[in-house]
Amino acid sequence: MPEYKLKINGEVRKVNVHQDMPLLWVLRDSLGLIGSKYGCGIGLCGACTVHVDGLATRSCMLPVADMVDAEIKTIEGLANGTVLHPVQKAWVEKDVAQCGYCQAGQIMSAVALLEDNPNPSEKDIDLAMEGNYCRCGTYNRIREAIQIAAAEIMSSETLDITAVEYWEPGRSIDE
């Protein structure tokens, strides 16, 4: 079987798997990254959502051979060290999960949405999240958590801008 070098969560991981094996099963069975879930196998439930080059993508139908040059991010790579991503934090604060099985996929879709659109309307949220099925029906909390996370991201960016205001003329930006 061919060897593939995959860029996952900032690390290069080598796997020897069949070329047709979808990324989902490489992650789960070969690499032990079990956060991404199998739900339908045909790209309709969203439980397997990961980021491929920054885009929310269903990993259950994505052959590993197509992933060679891609930057892959999974739920396991979302927190920055021990600091949760604002979306993860909002998910805990809003107590979004019921059974929790779909939530890794929901969170990955939500993060991709906010990277693309930092201030989404409810309609934007619905459009972006339509492909992520939640059997337990946590949709309203998902909407609220995304808005909370959006507000936090916006306010932290505002903070950065404030920091720039203290930048003194004549000083190098690199300092």
Added chain:
Amino acid sequence: MNSQFVEEVAREIGNVQLSRRKLLCLGGIAGAGLVLAAASPSSLANELGTLVGSGELNAFVRLSSDGTITIYSARPDMGQGVKTSLPMIVAEEMGAKWSDVVVLQSGVGERYGPQWAGGSMSVASSYDYMREVGASAREMLISAASEFLELPRSQFSVSNSEVIHSSGKRLSFAELAARAARQAVPDPSSLTFKDKSDYTIIGTSISGVDNLEIVTGSALFGIDTHVPDMLYAAYYKCPAIGGKALEANLDDIKRLPGIVDAFIVKGDGNVRQLLSGVAVVGDSTWAVFEAEKKLKIKWDKANASRDSWTQLVQTAKKLSDSEGGSVIYRKGDVTKVFGDNANKVIEGSYSYSFVAHLCLEPMNCTASYRVGSRGEKDSIEIWVPTQSPSSIAPAIQQMYGVDEDQIVVNVTRVGGGFGRRFTSEFVFEAVEISKHMGCPIKLTWTREDDIQHDYFRAGGFQSLKGAVDKKGKLIAWDQHFIGMGNNGKPTSGSRFSRNEFPLLHLSNTRGTSTLIEIDTPCGPWRAPGANTHAFVVQSFIHELAHLSGRDHLEFLLEIFDQRSRKISGKGRSINNARATSVTKLVAEKAGWGRNFQNGRGLGLAFHYSHAGHIAEVAEVSVDAQKKITVHKVTVAVDVGPIINTSGALAQVEGSVMDGLSALIGQRITMEGGQIEQSNLHDYPVLRISAAPKVDVHFIESDNPSTGLGEPALPPLAPAVGNAIFAATGKRIRNMPLITEGYSI
């Protein structure tokens, strides 16, 4: 790795009450000061007292010297939140600070009391037990403090993980841990409980104990199980349920990439245990799923199901024109009332389809069958997401002759239950495959296997006839239930009981039941029975209210008042006062009586089930293309005092979505015994854009707290159906609505 990660993350986000949470391995705690404090229901007190002395890990509460309070959750958590709510009761009674608490899933054993999860029974049946567990731990801590300071027990109280002496001297649970373990377990009859007004944990909003693991992708569901030297397995059964595998292209399959073995399993013919099929074993889930698609199998269908939905509809049509089979309840004289020209009479025929559970985590089980060598006994270890942990070992023992004490069952987090995971055929299949292979295997069902071999919510048909008198009062009710049966008995969820509202409430009622024999397996599906009865009954009551020309709310409240016999609020049956309260409250909160134009309306429904009294109002629009928008659902709930507000709200919100999803589009049909649907492309489910706002109001009546996993679902369908009538004048009598041209 995960535990350390989670611990570190927890520290970072201390502001969400998770700072002290740690994952602790059973027996993995080093150092002194371990405490094993235990309490139990009265019947187990003596046994547990002994076990505490011997130090076995069989208790619900454990303290460690670093201040961590470990509380074991004995019931599986499938999203209903008991892994958070039941330990909240324990923590409350023992005086623990919630941020010190770590909750772990317990093992399986008699000492934990009932461990199944379903029927909205976990809170109702464990509340008193959990209170005793907590109170007992508290008393042991007080005894330890009393012994240490040589002061009378009566001078101590407990709060915030500390035992406090009246002088102000405080001892932390951590300091008392070792000494508390040596105290005698109190007699349960001596225990006293906190006054509700002193509660600091019960009645608050607490984020689920597994949330940090869930959002970081480290929560372990059954499907995530990995054990050393494990292989992966798929199991394919006859599409016509119950067929036997005669021969298959096993040699071709074994040559496929990643496949280790493929073989026919004869099975025992029991649909709830081990049906015949073909097992495929390989080095990845994908390899065995792909191989399963390439199987060519010759089936013996002599004993397979031949059920046909088309045929069922035709049979039901004939039956509905005739008198009902068996009379389950009769009072007064409905025929006489219907024959009186002074009364107004209407009839209505209702139907509802079979429905699949579609737990998002498909059925799966990891099993390791170890053949004993040199005189050792055979042993089996199982890892499984299940609603019924205690039933597994005895059933496996019976089939394989392995001693029960050689069978270990590990309960994982459960990716949805809804009643599906009461049966354990995937456990039998996994054990069988592991035994054949001589190594551990993880069996995962494909989504297609999962839908086609479900235990379905039974479809059914009902014909009703009702009468209102000159004053517009409901005076007669005749209900013919046509349900599904197997071997002459109603299938699960297809029973018509005399307790079904409003049979006992009116003076002239008749309920009759006819069963159509089927082989398609049926099982409990969230609020079994209630999820279809509520639709039929509460829709037909609205039809009668409309016939009478009266307001639906007033008409419904009048029915509650008609029942003369008073029932104590403590019993598990409908209570008229509670029914009236929630119905009035929901009407008030939803702005009942508002008039709309342009295809918009309000619909009301009440239903009592699983000890919960719940009323709902749906606000719905329907456009010219029959596209439905459910704007908002207002819900009034009386299940007694709420333990975890966030969890309780979540169950109501989820029940509304689940009820709406089933009402709009979910439909299982079968022909030639084979289920016609197989995955989400032909089994539409509710997506986020169709999710209504849900506005929930609790009446925390002075009744025992009961469960909320199910009872908020049944009123949804009739509330929406009645709203569609209000909006359009078109009556909804058949579920799902897509069969009538509606969409959402």
